[in-house]
Amino acid sequence: MADQGPAIGIDLGTTYSCVAVWQRDRIQIIPNDQGLRITPSCVAFNDIERLVGDAAMNVFPMNPANTVFGVKRLIGRRFSDPLVQRDVKHWPFQVICGARDKPMIDVTSKGQKKKCTAEEISSMVLTKMKEIAEDFLGVPVKNAVITVPAYFNDSQRKATRVAGYISGLNVLRVIAEPTAAAVAYGLDNMFSSSEEKNVLIFDLGGGTFDVSILAMDKSTFKVKSIAGDTHLGGEDFDSRMVNHFVKEFERKHRKDLSNNARALGRMRTACEKAKRNLSFMSHTTIAIDCFYDGVDFQCKITRAKFEELNMDLFEQCIGHVDKCLKDAEMDKKSIHDVVLVGGSTRIPKVQQLLQDFFDGKELCKSIHPDEAIAYGAAVQAANLTGQGNPEIQDLVLWDVTPLSLGIREINDSMSVVVPRNTTIPTKKEQGFTTTCDDQTSVTFQVYEGERPKASDNILLDKFVLSEIPAAPRGVAKINVRFDIDANGILTVTATDRTTGNENHIIISNVTGILSKDEIDRMLDEAERFKLEDEELKKNFDAKNSLENYVYRTRAAFFSKNLACELPASEAKKLEDEIKSAIEWLDEHKDIQVDVFENKRKDLESIWNPIVSKF
Ligand code: ADP
Ligand code: MG
Numbered sequence: 095m096a097d098q099g100p101a102i103g104i105d106l107g108t109t110y111s112c113v114a115v116w117q118r119d120r121i122q123i124i125p126n127d128q129g130l131r132i133t134p135s136c137v138a139f140n141d142i143e144r145l146v147g148d149a150a151m152n153v154f155p156m157n158p159a160n161t162v163f164g165v166k167r168l169i170g171r172r173f174s175d176p177l178v179q180r181d182v183k184h185w186p187f188q189v190i191c192g193a194r195d196k197p198m199i200d201v202t203s204k205g206q207k208k209k210c211t212a213e214e215i216s217s218m219v220l221t222k223m224k225e226i227a228e229d230f231l232g233v234p235v236k237n238a239v240i241t242v243p244a245y246f247n248d249s250q251r252k253a254t255r256v257a258g259y260i261s262g263l264n265v266l267r268v269i270a271e272p273t274a275a276a277v278a279y280g281l282d283n284m285f286s287s288s289e290e291k292n293v294l295i296f297d298l299g300g301g302t303f304d305v306s307i308l309a310m311d312k313s314t315f316k317v318k319s320i321a322g323d324t325h326l327g328g329e330d331f332d333s334r335m336v337n338h339f340v341k342e343f344e345r346k347h348r349k350d351l352s353n354n355a356r357a358l359g360r361m362r363t364a365c366e367k368a369k370r371n372l373s374f375m376s377h378t379t380i381a382i383d384c385f386y387d388g389v390d391f392q393c394k395i396t397r398a399k400f401e402e403l404n405m406d407l408f409e410q411c412i413g414h415v416d417k418c419l420k421d422a423e424m425d426k427k428s429i430h431d432v433v434l435v436g437g438s439t440r441i442p443k444v445q446q447l448l449q450d451f452f453d454g455k456e457l458c459k460s461i462h463p464d465e466a467i468a469y470g471a472a473v474q475a476a477n478l479t480g481q482g483n484p485e486i487q488d489l490v491l492w493d494v495t496p497l498s499l500g501i502r503e504i505n506d507s508m509s510v511v512v513p514r515n516t517t518i519p520t521k522k523e524q525g526f527t528t529t530c531d532d533q534t535s536v537t538f539q540v541y542e543g544e545r546p547k548a549s550d551n552i553l554l555d556k557f558v559l560s561e562i563p564a565a566p567r568g569v570a571k572i573n574v575r576f577d578i579d580a581n582g583i584l585t586v587t588a589t590d591r592t593t594g595n596e597n598h599i600i601i602s603n604v605t606g607i608l609s610k611d612e613i614d615r616m617l618d619e620a621e622r623f624k625l626e627d628e629e630l631k632k633n634f635d636a637k638n639s640l641e642n643y644v645y646r647t648r649a650a651f652f653s654k655n656l657a658c659e660l661p662a663s664e665a666k667k668l669e670d671e672i673k674s675a676i677e678w679l680d681e682h683k684d685i686q687v688d689v690f691e692n693k694r695k696d697l698e699s700i701w702n703p704i705v706s707k708f
Contacts, residue, residue, distance in 0.1 A: 101237035101479040103471025108166040109300025112468035113223040116476030124230045135219045136163040139203035146222040158186035158359035160201045168212040170250030173197040186355040216257035238263045239475040243302045244270035244320040260616045272306035274470030275435040291430040299436035300328040305418040316492040319421035321414040328438040334403040335365040372397045373440045401443045431458045502539040502548035504529045511576045518578045526572045535560035557599040559588040636690035644675045654708045
């Protein structure tokens, strides 16, 4: 498989994404075009182009309504989901309800209204990560392992695969973020020892919080339990601070900010920065010039105040740790190491609460909180494509099902076949029967979730087993088998035990979640954006080349003192031409490549013969 080219690992984060590759017997975290090892999961649209990553983040204060971030909180969810409703209220960009209750992000791109799905925005971020890797490696990259929170359900995992597909990646596998982080920890800490260890991964990022307990030895990583919250992270801590300061401002200046997206956006950026400062300073100041109605904003905040604003959220994190231990039926004393992952684990209070919970145990900070997940994903990518060394080739990852899976009974109760936290791959069977006399077909509805009423859970799919021989109710014996492979792909098979007649469905394929038309449209758009980006780059290059030529000629004009060397009228003419070329450049920013190229050719034909004489 090595001829397929390099396989990368992508940590597609809510706030930041990171890409890594296995190269020369070690993992390399790949820096982006700015030289940074993490890239904001942010996409901005404006009148001329689409920006992704740092460039998008930088324009956020100027263009908040068209700068999209945090879509991982939307992916694979319905618009009516209360958590989606909560998020859309806070965001400066608009999210509306599309067909089949799908959230659609409403932006203005190149002067035109455009509706994007969360999969589409995520695919733009993935394309950026792919390009970062391609620039670094100098070859096309196709294969990737992408990580998702352990808590992501089937629909969220599927949607992430769709995003990968639209970005032109072959998604080798979607793996859980804490498992990937555990691999990074394992490579650093386990090869020297042969004993089995229980490790708790505490991953607090920008938008999601994940806890996992893994039992691991040198090469086997088995997830014991997972817990967490897909809506808890650094952005919530930022929101608390924003609300605090908005109230403060309104109290002081009697001005209502709540509908001013630009002011709120600038406040959020300032609060996020202040929060980072408070991780290593006891107090800091927020200062925003001309904040609102010409009024400057300046205010101090202490670390203690920040902690007070967020204490309940920090405590929620510890509650999830406790739940995770209970699910794994483990005592906290049996945890050998508590590993910190995610940018928000830099908050001292979070570390202190966690350390106190573990009775003062030293926390493990040896792996990089921003890079560990991409690191582990890249190890897995190398492992799956046969590119790693023997040490990583033996690696076996055992994940667990994040939610219970089952069949809906006639009275709407959920008959669980695979309980939550079951190690995968797995096979489980359960017996069913008919509920009416002479019933010759049964519809099986497969649900995912923890609620006792099936209709309160998520319907994954349904299928029918027919040609059951007519008999009184309860006589037929139907076996239903749930098969989950290492990718989390579920196959449900129903077999009539009398006739051997069988039917099955495979849940978790790429086209399940969106129609083929929708996916085709997204692929077309991705291709269109790619062509437009290339066109724009050519345009920039042509403009730069013309600009360089004009300024070089101007420098030559003055340094060679052409004003004295040339006849006065000719010198004046050349000086005026250079001046007007500079004005022309200022006025023509966004025009066709060939216009720049022709302009350059025209100027060269006039100027080169004059300048080259001196
Ligand atoms: P995600 O995986 O959700 O993309 P990350 O793990 O990259 O998130 O973490 C990003 C979050 O970490 C952001 O909310 C950011 O503000 C926060 N963060 C980064 N550095 C610090 C710090 N020094 N102190 C507090 N929070 C931080
Ligand atoms: Mg993360």
